[in-house]
Amino acid sequence: xxxxxxxxxxxxxLCSITGERYWTLQQLKVAIEACTSIPTYEQRxxxxxxxxxxxxxxxxxxxxxxxxxEVDVTLVRLECAQAAWLRKxxxxxxxxxxxxxxxxxDREVVLAVVQQNGAAIEYAAAPLLxDREVVxxxxxxxxxxxxxxxxxxxxxxxxVLAAMRQTRFSQQMLRFIPPDAWLDRNFVTMVAKENEIxxxxxxxxxxxxxxxxxxxxxxxxxxxxxxxAELxxDREVVLAAVRRNGxxxxxxxxxLxxDREVVLAAxxxxxxxxxxxxxxxxxxKSMVLAGVRQRPIxxxxxxxxLQMDPDVLKYSLVGKxxxxxxxxxxxxxxxxSR
Numbered sequence: 593x594x595x596x597x598x599x600x601x602x603x604x605x606l607c608s609i610t611g612e613r614y615w616t617l618q619q620l621k622v623a624i625e626a627c628t629s630i631p632t633y634e635q636r637x638x639x640x641x642x643x644x645x646x647x648x649x650x651x652x653x654x655x656x657x658x659x660x661x662e663v664d665v666t667l668v669r670l671e672c673a674q675a676a677w678l679r680k681x682x683x684x685x686x687x688x689x690x691x692x693x694x695x696x697x698d699r700e701v702v703l704a705v706v707q708q709n710g711a712a713i714e715y716a717a718a719p720l721l722x723d724r725e726v727v728x729x730x731x732x733x734x735x736x737x738x739x740x741x742x743x744x745x746x747x748x749x750x751x752v753l754a755a756m757r758q759t760r761f762s763q764q765m766l767r768f769i770p771p772d773a774w775l776d777r778n779f780v781t782m783v784a785k786e787n788e789i790x791x792x793x794x795x796x797x798x799x800x801x802x803x804x805x806x807x808x809x810x811x812x813x814x815x816x817x818x819x820x821a822e823l824x825x826d827r828e829v830v831l832a833a834v835r836r837n838g839x840x841x842x843x844x845x846x847x848l849x850x851d852r853e854v855v856l857a858a859x860x861x862x863x864x865x866x867x868x869x870x871x872x873x874x875x876x877k878s879m880v881l882a883g884v885r886q887r888p889i890x891x892x893x894x895x896x897x898l899q900m901d902p903d904v905l906k907y908s909l910v911g912k913x914x915x916x917x918x919x920x921x922x923x924x925x926x927x928x929s930r
Contacts, residue, residue, distance in 0.1 A: 596662040599624055606630075606667060613653030617644060620652055630669060633679035636700070638666040645700045674698070681705050689715035696720075703729055710734030713741065727751055735759035738768045747773040749782035761787045777804065784818070785811035791818030799823075806832055813837030816844070830854055838862030841869065856882060863887030866894065877901065884908045 597609045597620070607627035611620060621632035637644040639655050644665075656663055670678065677695045681688060685705040688696060689712075695701055697717035703726050706713045710733035713721065720726050722742035730737040731751060735758035738746060745751050747770050756765050766789075773779050774793045784790030785808055791799060792815075798804060800820040806829050808815045813836030816824060823829050825845035831854055833840040838861035841849060848854045850870035858865035859879065863886035866874060873879040875895040883890030884907045891899055891908040898904050 593661070595656060595660065598662065598664045599628070600664060600666050601669070611652065613651070613656055615652050617650045617652060624667065628667075630667070631675070631679075633682065634670045634675040636668045636670055638668065639663070643700050645703055674701075677701070678704075682708075685709040685712050688712045691715075693717065699723065699726065702726055706730035706737070707733060710737040711740075713737045714739075721745075724748070724751070728754060731755035732758060735762070735765060736768075738765065743770060746770055747776070747779065749776075749779045752779075753783060753786060756783070756787065756789075761789060763789075766793070774798075777801075781808060784808045784815045788812060788814040788817055791815040794818065796820070802826065802829065805829060809833035809840070810836060813840035814843075816840045817842075819843075821845070824848075827851070827854065831857055834858035834865065835861055838865035839868070841865045844868075846870075852879075855879065859883045859890070860886060863890035864893070866890045869893075874898070877903070880904055881907060 594610050594612060597611050599606045599609065607624065609620070609623045609627065611623065617637070618632065621635050621637070624630065624635060625632050642655065644650070644655065674695060677691050678701055681691065681701065682704070685708040688702070688705050696715060697720065699720060702713070702716045702720050706726060707729050710730035713727065713730040716726070721740065722745065724745060727741045727745050728751060730741070731754045735755035738752070738755040741751070746768055752769060752773070756762070759765055775795050777798055780790050780794040780798050781804065784794070791805070791808060799818055800823065802823060805819045805823050809829060810832050813833040816830065816833040819829065824843055825848060827848060830844045830848045834844070834854060834857050838858040841855065841858040844854065849868060850872065855865070855869045855873050856879065858869070859882045863883035866880065866883040869879070874893060875898060877898060880890065880894040880898050881904060883893070884904055888908045891904055894904060
C-alpha cells in the first residue's frame with residue numbers, strides 16, 4: 593500500500609513523496625535527492641525522535657506505522673566533512689580506522705558500517721563496543737567481530753549465539769567467550785539448545801542437572817554427549833534426546849543402546865542411528881527394516897546376512913528411489929520458480 597512521505601527540513605516542508613513500504617532506506621533517499629538535490633550521503637532522516645540510520649538495505653516498512661497512509665519525516669543535512677566520510681565508508685567500510693574520532697563515535701554511522709563489514713567494529717569508539725544493537729549488527733555480519741566487543745557482551749548469550757551461528761559454530765569462536773560464561777545456567781541453556789558445544793563446555797554441576805539437561809536435549813538431542821555419565825544412562829533423558837536426533841544414540845550408555853524402545857525411537861528419527869545400536873539389533877530384521885524405511889543408508893549398518901535380505905533390499909531401494917524423486921521434484925520446482 594502506497595504511503596505519502598512528507599519530508600521536512602529545519603525551515604519547513606521540503607517535499608512530498610509517494611513511496612512503498614517495501615522501499616529500502618536508500619530508495620527513499622534517492623527519491624528525496626531527486627526532489628531536493630540534497631545528496632543521499634548528506635541526508636540523516638528521523639521519524640519522530642528515531643534516527644533511521646544509514647544502512648542502505650533497511651526497509652522503511654519496519655518503522656512506518658502499519659495503517660498510516662501519511663507520515664512526516666525530518667531531514668537533517670549533515671556537515672560536509674561528516675557527509676564525505678559517510679560516503680567514503682558506504683563504499684569502503686573497512687576505512688573506518690582512518691576516520692576522525694567524531695565519525696568513529698557516531699552511532700548511526702558505525703551501525704551502517706558494521707552492517708556491511710562487521711569486523712570494522714574494531715575501530716569504533718569504546719562506548720559503541722558496549723552498545724548491544726551495534727554489536728549485534730556486527731556479529732550477525734561477521735561472527736568473529738566478537739573478539740573486539742566489550743567483555744560484558746562477550747558473555748551475552750544472544751550476542752554469542754548470533755556470532756556462533758554466523759560462523760557455523762566454529763571452534764575458533766570459543767577463545768572470545770569468557771570462561772565464566774559457561775558457569776551461567778541461562779547462558780549454557782541458550783547455547784546448548786542450538787548446539788551441543790554449549791553443554792560440553794558447561795560446569796560439571798550444570799552437566800549433571802537432570803532437569804536442565806532434559807530441557808536442553810528436547811531442543812538439541814546431540815547435547816546428550818555433554819551430559820554427565822549418569823544422565824546418559826537415564827532412560828527418560830536419552831529417549832528425549834534420540835526423539836529429537838536419532839544419532840544422539842551414540843552418546844547413550846551401553847545398556848540403553850541395547851534397549852529396544854530407545855533404539856527404535858532413534859531409528860524412527862534417523863535410520864542411520866542403527867550404527868550405534870547394540871549388535872543384537874543389527875541382526876534383528878524388524879529393527880533393520882525400521883531403519884531402512886526411515887533412511888536407506890541404514891542397510892549398511894545391518895548384519896551381513898540382513899544386508900542381502902530381499903525385504904531389506906526392497907525397502908532400501910524403494911527409499912533411495914523416493915529420495916531421488918523427491919530431490920528431482922524439488923530441483924524442478926526451484927528451476928521453475930526462477
